[in-house]
Amino acid sequence: MTSNRLLYALIPAGVVVVAAFGLLLAAGTNGFEPIKLIVEGSIGWPPFEEGTSSKVGDTVMVWVPIALASAGLIVTFNAGMWNIGIEGQIIMGAIFAAFVAREVSVSRPLLIALIILAGAVGGMLWGLLVGVLRTAGGVNEIFGGLGLDFVAASITTYLIIDPWSRTGVASTSGTDPFPDEALLPSLEGTRLSPLAIVITLVAIAGIWLLFRGTLYGLKLKAVGRNRPSSFLMGIPTNRYLLGAFVICGALAGIAGTSQAIGFHFRLIPAISGNYGFLAILVVLLARFRAFWVIPISFFFAMIAVGSSQLQLRLDVNSALGGVLQGTLVLSAMFGLGWAAHRFRKQAEAGAEST
Amino acid sequence: MLSKRLIQMLAVLLAFALVAAACGDSSSDTTATTTGGGGTTTTTDGGTATTATTTPSTDPFKMGILLVGPEFDQGYSQAHFEGAEWAMDQIGGELISLDFINPADNPGLTPEAVAKDMIDQGAQMVVFNSDDMRDGAFAAAEQNPETPMVWVSGDSAWADGRAYRADLTNLSNVWGQMTFGKMIAGCAAGLTTQTGKLGYLGPLTNDETRRLVNSAYLGAQYCYENYRGLDASDLEFAVTYIGFWFEIPGVTLDATQVVNDLIDGGADVMLSGIDTTQALVRSGQRADGGEALWAVPYDFEDACQEAPSICLGVPYFNWGPAYVDLANSVIDGSFTATWEWLPPDWADINNVNTSTIGYIKGDGLSSENGAFLDQFIAGLGDGSINLYAGPLNWQDGSSFLGDGETATDIQIWYSEQCLEGIEGVCDLG
Numbered sequence: 035m036t037s038n039r040l041l042y043a044l045i046p047a048g049v050v051v052v053a054a055f056g057l058l059l060a061a062g063t064n065g066f067e068p069i070k071l072i073v074e075g076s077i078g079w080p081p082f083e084e085g086t087s088s089k090v091g092d093t094v095m096v097w098v099p100i101a102l103a104s105a106g107l108i109v110t111f112n113a114g115m116w117n118i119g120i121e122g123q124i125i126m127g128a129i130f131a132a133f134v135a136r137e138v139s140v141s142r143p144l145l146i147a148l149i150i151l152a153g154a155v156g157g158m159l160w161g162l163l164v165g166v167l168r169t170a171g172g173v174n175e176i177f178g179g180l181g182l183d184f185v186a187a188s189i190t191t192y193l194i195i196d197p198w199s200r201t202g203v204a205s206t207s208g209t210d211p212f213p214d215e216a217l218l219p220s221l222e223g224t225r226l227s228p229l230a231i232v233i234t235l236v237a238i239a240g241i242w243l244l245f246r247g248t249l250y251g252l253k254l255k256a257v258g259r260n261r262p263s264s265f266l267m268g269i270p271t272n273r274y275l276l277g278a279f280v281i282c283g284a285l286a287g288i289a290g291t292s293q294a295i296g297f298h299f300r301l302i303p304a305i306s307g308n309y310g311f312l313a314i315l316v317v318l319l320a321r322f323r324a325f326w327v328i329p330i331s332f333f334f335a336m337i338a339v340g341s342s343q344l345q346l347r348l349d350v351n352s353a354l355g356g357v358l359q360g361t362l363v364l365s366a367m368f369g370l371g372w373a374a375h376r377f378r379k380q381a382e383a384g385a386e387s388t
Numbered sequence: 389m390l391s392k393r394l395i396q397m398l399a400v401l402l403a404f405a406l407v408a409a410a411c412g413d414s415s416s417d418t419t420a421t422t423t424g425g426g427g428t429t430t431t432t433d434g435g436t437a438t439t440a441t442t443t444p445s446t447d448p449f450k451m452g453i454l455l456v457g458p459e460f461d462q463g464y465s466q467a468h469f470e471g472a473e474w475a476m477d478q479i480g481g482e483l484i485s486l487d488f489i490n491p492a493d494n495p496g497l498t499p500e501a502v503a504k505d506m507i508d509q510g511a512q513m514v515v516f517n518s519d520d521m522r523d524g525a526f527a528a529a530e531q532n533p534e535t536p537m538v539w540v541s542g543d544s545a546w547a548d549g550r551a552y553r554a555d556l557t558n559l560s561n562v563w564g565q566m567t568f569g570k571m572i573a574g575c576a577a578g579l580t581t582q583t584g585k586l587g588y589l590g591p592l593t594n595d596e597t598r599r600l601v602n603s604a605y606l607g608a609q610y611c612y613e614n615y616r617g618l619d620a621s622d623l624e625f626a627v628t629y630i631g632f633w634f635e636i637p638g639v640t641l642d643a644t645q646v647v648n649d650l651i652d653g654g655a656d657v658m659l660s661g662i663d664t665t666q667a668l669v670r671s672g673q674r675a676d677g678g679e680a681l682w683a684v685p686y687d688f689e690d691a692c693q694e695a696p697s698i699c700l701g702v703p704y705f706n707w708g709p710a711y712v713d714l715a716n717s718v719i720d721g722s723f724t725a726t727w728e729w730l731p732p733d734w735a736d737i738n739n740v741n742t743s744t745i746g747y748i749k750g751d752g753l754s755s756e757n758g759a760f761l762d763q764f765i766a767g768l769g770d771g772s773i774n775l776y777a778g779p780l781n782w783q784d785g786s787s788f789l790g791d792g793e794t795a796t797d798i799q800i801w802y803s804e805q806c807l808e809g810i811e812g813v814c815d816l817g
Binding site: 075088089092096184187191195202203204205206207208211223297298299300302303304305306307308309335338339342343345346347 | 484486487490491492494495496497498501502504505506509520523531592593594595629631632636638639640804815
């Protein structure tokens with residue numbers, strides 16, 4: 035039985051590796067070099083060698099929003115909700131954070147705390163709106179969320195090109211950089227912010243704890259599995275759904291805050307980096323388990339940062355990194371699904387034979 | 389349950405370890421190796437003088453360039469890419485390039501990180517090709533003070549400039565006097581229009597883009613009046629800005645739709661100020677449908693190929709000579725942080741070896757108008773035509789240049805508004 039388990043665990047990994055190498059060979063590379071270059075471009079080669087702190091910092095600060103958004107999505111997925119609106123929640127968090135960063139002048143520690151709080155509130159309100167549309171208006175959360183994604187993006191563009199535009203300039207390229215005191219404290223010469231890492235890890239641990247050690251998490255799962263039954267059992271399902279959107283929105287808002295004051299240092303139209311959509315893939319791959327979010331989102335962050343090396347070094351378009359990413363996700367999901375199916379069938383056969 | 393998870397985790401780690409182990413040594417290749425003969429240099433304007441350190445080497449010179457858009461956009465980025473390739477051909481150097489360096493296309497990449505990668509690959513000079521990379525160029529110059537860098541279109545090395553950064557002694561600026569190119573483009577449009585209305589597809593609004601719109605307007609007025617004998621005040625000129633150097637779906641205005649709107653508003657000649665060719669392409673499509681339309685693209689010398697029959701010509705950048713000069717200055721150790729605003733070579737504005745700004749006439753320009761255009765270019769070159777001469781007012785009616793006053797470089801560079809007579813909002817922000 036143990037050997038079967040090992041086999042079914044290795045198969046998904048094997049499918050991923052075969053798919054990745056197949057794609058890279060088809061793209062005219064030798065298969066190994068692109069992967070090495072992506073690693074080198076994101077964390078250095080050998081990994082974390084001296085002089086790569088800047089790259090590592092960038093990769094970590096891309097990992098932060100993906101991981102935070104993924105942690106939030108675990109909550110809404112467990113509540114049975116497809117929170118496509120997470121992109122908008124990230125953006126709205128960044129907008130709220132940008133407002134405080136631009137307008138508030140207090141001591142730096144207090145300012146940073148206020149910015150993060152504002153970002154969380156912004157994302158939370160936008161998430162809550164999706165939830166209200168779902169519970170009170172009967173608007174499917176996918177459509178409501180998608181619509182609010184566009185609204186948030188449009189608000190960002192408006193703010194950048196008009197009220198928050200650079201002096202004498204009307205451009206969608208972004209606002210002026212925020213004041214230094216409004217930026218996340220980082221290690222010298224890098225974007226790497228220990229505070230952002232701590233917040234992310236605490237958030238992930240909190241989500242793990244929510245579903246492992248709290249009645250609230252258990253009821254949320256119940257709502258996600260079977261809403262009518264949960265309601266009959268006395269669980270206020272709408273309130274739990276709204277709670278899920280609030281938690282997810284707040285984490286997404288902090289993700290947007292990190293983008294604004296920890297990576298781009300200003301508000302730009304593409305402030306979400308599409309990391310909300312990427313986080314959906316992360317969570318599906320992690321199969322809604324909190325701690326798997328850490329390595330999987332880091333892997334995606336490595337691709338996001340490191341794939342430019344494909345064009346720089348191999349003259350292969352860096353878009354191949356995105357194709358590689360999609361291929362890995364699909365092949366991993368196929369492999370995991372197939373292995374789970376086989377494992378379940380074998381277990382059922384074993385039960386029947388005893 | 390725990391053991392199952394542990395096994396799964398180990399399996400994935402094993403897979404990654406196998407991949408990592410198979411990746412071999414750390415050697416790597418660079419792209420686009422070229423060799424060639426000797427180069428030429430162009431004149432430069434003023435600037436400050438602090439020498440950046442360079443490392444003498446027997447290896448081929450390596451130049452890195454970050455492109456804001458795609459390297460084959462038939463526009464601004466392609467002009468830079470091909471200019472840089474040409475320059476490396478001339479000096480026997482190698483080019484390292486990366487395109488799509490903007491947050492919409494590459495949200496996880498920053499210009500300073502790309503610059504660092506290029507330096508790690510051996511780039512001895514790094515060029516940021518867009519105004520949009522200002523913050524990244526500053527950060528890269530601060531983080532790599534030993535590496536000469538160039539921020540194209542900027543003013544950080546101009547002692548009289550508003551963004552002057554005396555501390556960035558390794559960051560130069562280079563730009564071409566496209567004001568002349570746009571005057572020529574405007575002249576071709578003014579000579580050709582039948583409706584007496586011109587449309588300008590603008591990118592974003594800033595000093596640079598207003599400067600170019602104003603120049604096109606002045607050129608159009610001059611030729612409309614002096615060669616056609618019509619009243620310049622009757623010539624209408626409308627500009628609409630899309631919000632960025634090129635169209636970004638969902639973020640900027642739709643460039644094709646803006647062209648449609650301008651044409652529907654009566655414009656029969658479209659001038660492009662954006663990095664890509666929608667103005668020409670859309671005008672060509674409508675011309676194929678029977679409308680009498682013409683267009684003037686921008687940036688890239690072969691841009692007319694998108695719709696040659698309606699193209700009146702293209703004002704373009706020829707970056708090669710400037711890049712040769714900059715590379716040579718790094719090689720011989722004379723690189724300094726300078727601001728260069730390079731004029732056309734008036735002896736032959738299309739001389740690939742000497743002229744940073746050129747204008748290639750298109751098939752849509754009649755031979756008669758072509759002759760007028762040659763007169764106009766000659767007048768600009770010998771100084772007998774100076775379009776930045778007063779009286780000129782800003783769009784809000786305030787005075788830009790008094791009667792008999794001519795504009796200085798700094799007045800033209802920092803164009804705060806569009807000129808009076810231009811329709812469209814140009815002073816947002």
